[in-house]
Amino acid sequence: xxxxxxxxxxxxxxxxxxxxxxxxxxxxxxxxxxxxxxxxxxxxxxxxxxxxxxxxxxxxxxxxxxxxxxxxxxxxxxxxxxxxxxxxxxxxxxxxxxxxxx
Amino acid sequence: xxxxxxxxxxxxxxxxxxxxxxxxxxxxxxxxxxxxxxxxxxxxxxxxxxxxxxxxxxxxxxxxxxxxxxxxxxxxxxxxxxxxxxxxxxxxxxxxxxxxxxxxxxxx
Numbered sequence: 001x002x003x004x005x006x007x008x009x010x011x012x013x014x015x016x017x018x019x020x021x022x023x024x025x026x027x028x029x030x031x032x033x034x035x036x037x038x039x040x041x042x043x044x045x046x047x048x049x050x051x052x053x054x055x056x057x058x059x060x061x062x063x064x065x066x067x068x069x070x071x072x073x074x075x076x077x078x079x080x081x082x083x084x085x086x087x088x089x090x091x092x093x094x095x096x097x098x099x100x101x102x
Numbered sequence: 103x104x105x106x107x108x109x110x111x112x113x114x115x116x117x118x119x120x121x122x123x124x125x126x127x128x129x130x131x132x133x134x135x136x137x138x139x140x141x142x143x144x145x146x147x148x149x150x151x152x153x154x155x156x157x158x159x160x161x162x163x164x165x166x167x168x169x170x171x172x173x174x175x176x177x178x179x180x181x182x183x184x185x186x187x188x189x190x191x192x193x194x195x196x197x198x199x200x201x202x203x204x205x206x207x208x209x210x
Contacts, residue, residue, distance in 0.1 A: 001104060001156070008111055014127055015122045022125050022134075030194045031131060037186055038125060041142045041179070047176050048172065050190065057157050058164065061171045068175055072182040079186075094124040 002053055009049045016042050033078045040071030103159065107152045114148035117141050130202030131194055139187035143179065150176045 016039050023035030043063045051060025124137025154172040158165050 001107075002107065004111075008115060012113055012133075015118050018122045022204055028131065028194075028199065030190060030197070030199065031134065033190055034135060035125070037190070038121065038138050038142055039145055041183070044145060044175065045149050046178070048150065048175075052156060054152060056154075057168050057172075061168055061175070065171065065175050065178070068178055072178075072186055075186040076189050077119075081188040083193045083200065086112065091145060 005049050005053050009046055009053070012046050012049070016046075023050055028081055030079075033075060033082070036078075037071065037075045040067065040074070044068045044071070107156045110148050110152035110155070112147045114152065115146035117148065121145065130199055131199050132191065135187060135191050139183065139199075143175075143183045146179045147176055154180075155197065 019035055019038050019042070023039065024033075026032045026035060044067050047060050047064040047067060048057065051057040054060075067075050118141065121137055121141030124141065124176055126132055128134045128137060154169045157172070158169045
C-alpha cells in the first residue's frame with residue numbers, strides 16, 4: 001500500500017508541474033491566481049499522502065489544515081487586489097478589455 | 103477496505119487529471135475557472151475520503167481523531183473552494199475580461 005501512495009504522490013507532483021505552466025504563462029494575472037489556487041489544493045492532499053507514507057498522519061493533518069486555510073486567504077486577498085483593475089495583461093486568446101471600449 | 107481506498111484514489115486522480123487538462127486547453131478564463139473550480143472540489147473530496155478510510159484501518163481513539171480532522175479539511179474545502187472561485191471570477195468580470203466567442207472579434 002505504501003508504494004501505491006508513493007505512485008499517487010508522484011502523479012500529483014506531475015499534475016502540479018503541468019498546472020505550473022498555466023501559472024507561469026497565463027495570459028492574465030487572474031489566470032495566475034487560479035493556477036496558484038489549484039496547486040494549493042493539490043498540495044493539501046499531497047501533505048496527507050506524505051503523512052500516510054511516513055505513518056505520522058496525526059502531525060501532517062494539522063499542517064494540511066493550516067495550508068488549506070492559508071491557500072483560501074491568499075486567493076481571496078489576491079482577487080480583492082485585482083478587483084476593478086483595468087490594466088491586466090491583454091495578450092491571449094481573443095481577449096478584449098472593457099477599458100478599450102470606453 | 104483496500105480496494106475501496108484504491109478505487110477512490112484512482113477516481114480522484116482522474117478528476118485531478120481532467121482538471122489539469124481543462125486548465126491547460128480551454129480557450130477562455132471563465133471556462134478554465136469552471137474546470138478548476140469543480141474538478142478540484144470533487145477530487146479533494148474523493149482523495150481525502152480515501153485517505154481517511156485508510157487511516158481508520160485500526161479502530162481506536164487516535165485514529166478516529168485523525169479521520170475526523172481529515173473530514174474537517176473536506177468540510178472546509180467544500181466551503182472555501184466555491185467562495186474562492188466566485189471571488190476570482192467576480193474580480194475578472196469587474197476588471198473586464200471578455201468571454202471567448204467563436205468568431206474572432208475584429209481588431210479595432
